[in-house]
Amino acid sequence: METKTAHKLSDILAATEVHFNLPVTQLVEMAVKRGEGILTDKGALNALTGKFTGRSPKDKFVVDEASVHDKINWGPVNQPISEEKFQLLHQDVMAYLQDKELFVFDGFAGADETYRLPIRVVNEFAWHNLFARQLFIRPSAEELAAHTAEFTVVYAPSFKANPAVHGTNSETFIVLSFEQKMVLIGGTEYAGEMKKSIFSVMNFLLPERNVLSMHCSANIGKDGDVALFFGLSGTGKTTLSADPNRFLIGDDEHGWSDNGVFNIEGGCYAKCIKLSEEGEPQIWKAIQFGTVLENVDVDEQTRTANYDSDKYTENTRAAYPVEAIPGAVIPGVGGQPNVIIFLTADSFGVLPPISKLSREQAMYHFLSGYTSKMAGTERGVTAPQTEFSTCFGSPFLPLHPVVYAEMLGKKIDERDVQVYLVNTGWTGGPVGVGSRMKLSYTRAMVTAALSGELEQAEYVTDPVFGVQVPTSCPNVPADVLQPRNTWENKEAYDAQAKDLANRFIENFQKKFPEATEIAKAGPKA
Incomplete structure (x- = not known):
């Protein structure tokens, strides 16, 4: 032998x-x-x-x-x-x-x-x-x-x-x-x-x-202005970064150097559960010959993909070259970012729909990486649950997270970047009481942030979370901008806001006990 x-x-x-x-x-x-x-x-x-x-x-x-x-x-x-x-x-x-x-x-x-x-x-x-x-x-x-x-x-x-x-x-x-x-x-x-x-x-x-290195999407405006979008699954990162008036640099992984921002990848790996031509036309059109679909339910006779089906998993995926997205930037490089958007889907309904962050607050929320899982989205999840994923990508960080946060803070300082926290979750109450933030409102707020209009707005300080909340935004009702105003039961809002603030504090103290200066930028108990 x-x-x-x-x-x-x-x-x-x-x-x-x-x-x-x-x-x-x-x-x-x-x-x-x-x-x-x-x-x-x-x-x-x-x-x-x-x-x-x-x-x-x-x-x-x-x-x-x-x-x-x-x-x-x-x-x-x-x-x-x-x-x-x-x-x-x-x-x-x-x-x-x-x-x-x-x-x-x-x-x-x-x-x-x-x-x-x-x-x-x-x-x-x-x-x-x-x-x-x-x-x-x-x-x-x-x-x-x-x-x-x-x-x-x-x-x-x-x-x-x-x-x-x-x-x-x-x-x-x-x-x-x-x-x-x-x-x-x-x-x-x-x-x-x-x-x-x-x-x-x-x-x-x-x-x-x-x-x-960043777990985020990036796009560029017609005037060359670059925006970064950070957010966990379900926060709207793909939807909001795929703006027909802007050009996609990349949808998931980027580097930020002295030269500017660059895509780490040459393709996109999009979730396609519930995918529709009306809802996400760019992804829909990108699925063609050469695209790899994973675990999609396909009819054996007609070979038609049923994107509404979770027969194999909810985590159905489509992998295709970034060139399949109309207007994608090739090669995937852009200048220095002007605006950073942190996306969260707060199912407790207490975070402002948009707020401006200081450098220290940006580092705090970057390390926190907050969103919430909705009731019914996973087996055993019967009530809203907090989820904290460090730097919005904790499973992929070999170095200590504070290394990345300090680099972010330094670059925000060097480039005078505006950072906003955008809540695409609930308003008027938690899941089951309130309603999901209208996508049209979120788009209007993001557009105002990217165009610089929000820099001219007046701001008030949120008493619990400490962030700066605009009192007005084009095409968004003023009451919507102040989450407490959208709740019928103000005492219930106060209690829920304090509860979420304490969850932030407990998470940060547990994970980053040594980052005492950054912790000062967080919510107040």
Whole structure:
């Protein structure tokens, strides 16, 4: 019996059948031929990811290496794994891949050439390689000829780890080694693990070069003014940043350098549950040949996608190049931001619909990353629940969050950026009593913020949250701007506002006990 000797990735890529940098058409053909997915009536490729229809944060590890040991913010987000265990896992994954047909994509993360990271993605599945091609930045022929990867993602979804041997928590693993410049992924077919792994890498590398990496969307106005939109799922980040009067730089991941803002990706990864042509026409039109759909319910006969269905998951997704959005900025770079919008969906109905933040308040709310889960949106959620996600992206931050917050504060100072907190949640009472903020009002407030009109307004200080609330805004009733005025029961508002303020305070004290100066900018108990 012949003994297999290939252990290094370079040896495996030289020894087995490998498809390098195939165009979209061939990747789609091969994915269908291999039974990895089916085409919809619009030409998109729909793949099912099986057991895992979202990320597996409890299975994500960072290799505890000497060069990064003192830099990583170790804990539930960045779980350590030893170099020895990583080497065992790496060896076994390489052995598994030796006789597999593989797909390789070479490209970049980072649209600004000064800060971009050359990457290589090696896949067991053709559709995963198509996903990588659509989500990362695609090189020109000249760039590809000179391409040398500085970080490699090896994705072997059919390989399952042995926790007793490999030191993982389960058969699923996402393991990042900064010294080996490699990410190993296996035991899950959810393609988003590739995207977020490289984002985690950039969140480590960019701050070392004085670049703030951000989980946000960005767009640019006709006069070149740049806006950033931060917000967790359900806050309206995608909807509000996809403005027909502005041009999209990117929808999810950006860097902010001395040159300006740049997209880290070359594509969009949009949620498509309840997607409609009327509600989100840009995303609807982007779903065409070459788009990768994940876990969408598709009729076997007509091949029509049913976006209202959550048959497989509510986390249905569409991955497509950013060029599919009309007017997208290519390459994805812009100047210095003029305005930052923090989005929250407050289901308690007590945060102002828009308020202006000082530098210190911006740092506080950036570290808090507040929104709330609505009753009925998840199993077991029967009442509004607070959710705090540090820097609006806590699962992807290798460094201590205060590092990112201090960089944000410094850039706000240097560039004199206006920061607004926008509540797209409830008004007139909590869920079940009040109503969701009208989208037309939110759009009017965001438009006024971006145009500079709100800078001319008069402001009053919210007595609980300490933020500056405008007394007027074009096309928005004055009473709507003051949340207490929208409640029939003023005492109930006062009690609910104090309750939410205390939740902010408790969260901040628990997570950032050392950040006492920033804490002073928060709500008052």
